[in-house]
Amino acid sequence: LAVLFLLVVTTPVWASASVSRLVVDALVLVAVAQLWSYLAGTAGLVTLGAHGFAGVGAYALWTLSERGGINPVVAVAGAGVVALLVAAVVGPLVLRLAAVPAALATWVVAAVCTEVVTRTSQVGGGEPRRVIQPVVDLGSSRDGMASWLAVVLGVGVVVLVYGHRRSRYGLALVAFADDPAVASGLDLPVAGARRTAWLVAAAAAGMAGAVAHFRTGEVAPSAFDPAVWTYPAVAVAGIGGLSTVEGPFLGAVLYVLLHEAISGHDQAFAVVMAAAGVVGLVVGPDGWWGWARRALPFEPLPVRRRPSR
Amino acid sequence: LEDWFRVAALALVAGVGTGLVAAALQAAYRHGRQLDLLPVVTAAAGAIGAARLAGDSQLDRLVGGLVLVPAAVLVGVSVHRLVADRPRSGGTTTRLIVVPLAVAVLGSSLLTWWTGDRIFPPALRGRGLRFRNVSVLTWAELVALASGVVALGLLALLVARGRTGLRLKAERDAPELLPLVGVDPVRVEARMAGARAAAGTIGGLLLSVSGSVPGPGLDDVGLRAGEAFLVGGTSRPTGALAGGVAVELTRALAERAREGWGPAAGHVLTLLVVTARLVRSRLIRVPEPEVLEEQLG
Numbered sequence: 001l002a003v004l005f006l007l008v009v010t011t012p013v014w015a016s017a018s019v020s021r022l023v024v025d026a027l028v029l030v031a032v033a034q035l036w037s038y039l040a041g042t043a044g045l046v047t048l049g050a051h052g053f054a055g056v057g058a059y060a061l062w063t064l065s066e067r068g069g070i071n072p073v074v075a076v077a078g079a080g081v082v083a084l085l086v087a088a089v090v091g092p093l094v095l096r097l098a099a100v101p102a103a104l105a106t107w108v109v110a111a112v113c114t115e116v117v118t119r120t121s122q123v124g125g126g127e128p129r130r131v132i133q134p135v136v137d138l139g140s141s142r143d144g145m146a147s148w149l150a151v152v153l154g155v156g157v158v159v160l161v162y163g164h165r166r167s168r169y170g171l172a173l174v175a176f177a178d179d180p181a182v183a184s185g186l187d188l189p190v191a192g193a194r195r196t197a198w199l200v201a202a203a204a205a206g207m208a209g210a211v212a213h214f215r216t217g218e219v220a221p222s223a224f225d226p227a228v229w230t231y232p233a234v235a236v237a238g239i240g241g242l243s244t245v246e247g248p249f250l251g252a253v254l255y256v257l258l259h260e261a262i263s264g265h266d267q268a269f270a271v272v273m274a275a276a277g278v279v280g281l282v283v284g285p286d287g288w289w290g291w292a293r294r295a296l297p298f299e300p301l302p303v304r305r306r307p308s309r
Numbered sequence: 310l311e312d313w314f315r316v317a318a319l320a321l322v323a324g325v326g327t328g329l330v331a332a333a334l335q336a337a338y339r340h341g342r343q344l345d346l347l348p349v350v351t352a353a354a355g356a357i358g359a360a361r362l363a364g365d366s367q368l369d370r371l372v373g374g375l376v377l378v379p380a381a382v383l384v385g386v387s388v389h390r391l392v393a394d395r396p397r398s399g400g401t402t403t404r405l406i407v408v409p410l411a412v413a414v415l416g417s418s419l420l421t422w423w424t425g426d427r428i429f430p431p432a433l434r435g436r437g438l439r440f441r442n443v444s445v446l447t448w449a450e451l452v453a454l455a456s457g458v459v460a461l462g463l464l465a466l467l468v469a470r471g472r473t474g475l476r477l478k479a480e481r482d483a484p485e486l487l488p489l490v491g492v493d494p495v496r497v498e499a500r501m502a503g504a505r506a507a508a509g510t511i512g513g514l515l516l517s518v519s520g521s522v523p524g525p526g527l528d529d530v531g532l533r534a535g536e537a538f539l540v541g542g543t544s545r546p547t548g549a550l551a552g553g554v555a556v557e558l559t560r561a562l563a564e565r566a567r568e569g570w571g572p573a574a575g576h577v578l579t580l581l582v583v584t585a586r587l588v589r590s591r592l593i594r595v596p597e598p599e600v601l602e603e604q605l606g
Binding site: 040044096098100101103105108109111112177227234238242267274277282 | 338342343344391392395396398399400401402403405406407408410411412414415418419421422425526527528531532535536538539543569570572573576577579580583584587
């Protein structure tokens with residue numbers, strides 16, 4: 001795992017253009033899937049609207065760099081802020097609902113974002129596709145920059161989730177998932193922890209959408225496609241499970257590698273991965289990775305705390 | 310004016326279809342707090358299957374699609390048998406939401422694979438009720454509307470008063486009771502899952518008859534049914550029906566007023582209703598018994 005991590009972090013230095021493209025795809029999916037799994041597995045919030053925030057991020061990149069004249073690299077971070085702001089506005093609604101209505105509400109929020117953005121020409125909508133000229137003007141350095149942005153995003157999200165999971169906020173969420181009554185009785189900071197996870201997940205999805213379109217140099221309404229963002233996150237949850245940090249990371253990498261291996265058969269690939277996801281989730285909460293993990297003599301990224309003697 | 314009437318009448322048929330799918334979602338939620346999106350998949354499958362296998366007229370599609378209902382029941386029961394309550398060691402969210410969601414994504418992917426990128430033409434409208442020389446509602450649409458209402462009534466009866474519904478209620482209240490009287494809870498739940506899948510298929514047929522054939526992705530029927538569920542509330546099947554009609558009417562009338570903005574109007578209506586519900590529940594929150602006692606002295 002350490003070798004894989006090192007290889008990923010140094011990708012922009014050694015990788016060819018095709019490998020670099022794969023790594024960008026993988027790390028972008030890592031960012032979305034990691035936080036999707038964390039929200040679902042620990043915060044008890046299943047979001048069906050990850051694609052909404054990713055799309056908002058993609059179009060925010062166009063708006064900020066093309067219209068606002070902001071440096072495209074800075075605009076990627078700005079896209080995360082825009083997605084975070086959207087999440088902050090709808091957060092009080094979503095976080096107060098029970099799990100099932102909340103999941104459906106996130107779906108509706110994503111649909112509203114899709115409709116509003118793709119129909120408003122001021123933010124890039126109204127056209128089948130928009131070229132992000134400041135990004136295209138970067139020329140040959142664009143691929144390298146996209147790789148670095150993906151590395152910062154993907155690795156940053158893994159580190160952030162690991163840190164949050166081990167912090168008292170993460171522990172509060174775990175306690176709440178185990179026994180809500182006891183967690184409430186102990187006055188654990190569950191609401192704050194859920195809110196933080198929700199906002200960070202939205203910002204990360206927004207930046208993921210921005211990075212993915214930074215690489216291609218254009219935005220299109222397909223930026224809001226759930227088959228690109230939300231459904232792969234569900235499949236990755238089946239492969240990597242919901243309760244570990246390294247599981248979604250490995251699941252996302254495997255997902256992108258398999259996609260590359262059988263490219264050109266997207267619909268069959270979607271069926272295979274969805275089936276793998278279902279089987280992985282049905283056999284255990286840790287998915288396919290849970291099986292492999294049990295055979296290991298150590299925990300790759302331990303998140304459990306053992307009481308001191 | 311005639312055209313507005315026609316749009317509203319078709320939206321009513323679509324609304325009953327959407328409401329039926331929403332009632333199926335609601336039944337799963339009411340019983341076990343589950344997000345069962347399989348009725349959404351069977352709705353899309355019913356609509357697409359009827360368009361692909363039956364003729365082009367509304368009646369052909371309606372009759373041809375009804376043949377698919379037993380298949381939907383079989384799928385619902387089988388899927389429930391395979392994945393219900395799994396993973397056994399998983400958390401509540403995983404079992405009740407993530408696994409059913411993954412199953413629905415698989416169903417939707419299979420449907421997309423089957424249909425490819427093909428778009429099916431809307432069913433050809435026949436004769437029916439006319440208003441100022443405009444066909445407002447065809448006989449096939451009327452039959453579809455009646456079938457939808459009957460199906461919803463049967464689902465409501467099954468959930469609330471039927472033997473299956475009473476057993477489900479007993480299981481919810483005292484899970485240890487059913488095995489003692491020789492009832493297998495898994496079988497009861499599987500039967501309910503089959504009924505939900507069937508309701509989804511009939512709902513999909515209504516959508517298919519009343520307008521364009523829904524796409525295979527979850528984000529078409531699923532989103533509409535989810536909105537109807539949120540608008541109509543979680544407690545009564547009639548609420549789901551009202552939610553479905555409200556969402557479809559809003560979409561259709563907004564689309565008629567300004568082309569392309571129909572779906573957005575449905576989404577906004579949903580968010581407004583959910584927000585209003587939350588605000589209302591905060592404003593008129595009933596005090597805890599201890600607080601009430603203290604206030605009353």
